[in-house]
Amino acid sequence: MILGVDPGRDKFGWAFAGPAKELLFSGISPVKDRELFWRAVKRLGRDPYALDMWALEHPLPMGTRAPLRAVVVGGGTCGGEFVADAEGRQLGCRVVSVDERGTTLEARGLYWSLHRPSWWRRLLPRTLWVPPRPVDDLAAWAIAMRGMDEMAL
Numbered sequence: 001m002i003l004g005v006d007p008g009r010d011k012f013g014w015a016f017a018g019p020a021k022e023l024l025f026s027g028i029s030p031v032k033d034r035e036l037f038w039r040a041v042k043r044l045g046r047d048p049y050a051l052d053m054w055a056l057e058h059p060l061p062m063g064t065r066a067p068l069r070a071v072v073v074g075g076g077t078c079g080g081e082f083v084a085d086a087e088g089r090q091l092g093c094r095v096v097s098v099d100e101r102g103t104t105l106e107a108r109g110l111y112w113s114l115h116r117p118s119w120w121r122r123l124l125p126r127t128l129w130v131p132p133r134p135v136d137d138l139a140a141w142a143i144a145m146r147g148m149d150e151m152a153l
Helices: 031-046 053-057 079-088 103-114 136-151
Strands: 002-006 011-017 023-030 070-074 094-098
Touching: 002 136, 011 031, 011 136, 023 031, 023 136, 031 079, 070 079, 070 136, 079 094, 094 136, 103 136
Parallel strands: 002 070, 070 094
Antiparallel strands: 002 011, 011 023
């Protein structure tokens, strides 16, 4: 598994991607829960069904027991802090930073590929297709895929 992180000031998106770049699971968490997030990620390396406050809200899908191979962090806002967090946790995997320019637009496209737009929305130009929820988690998936391309994973 590859963990992608889309850092931000108030919230951050995270996404776990499989070897074929498929989205395994993802979420958006407030920055104030960053400590719980990293603690849960570290525990997921040993026990994918680790039970702590964070993992209870964001359980790993049944049957997923792949090891964490890399953490890929977007190099934009607060990216350095998240890289330092991941490196300081000694997760037992590579930690890399990638350019995250354009990942929000890419995330919008990923959203619409996962959730087919309604018939009336398809009549509008694609530039007006705005997802009905934040897409930070899908931006993290885009970041994970970029990292996989750069590291040739």
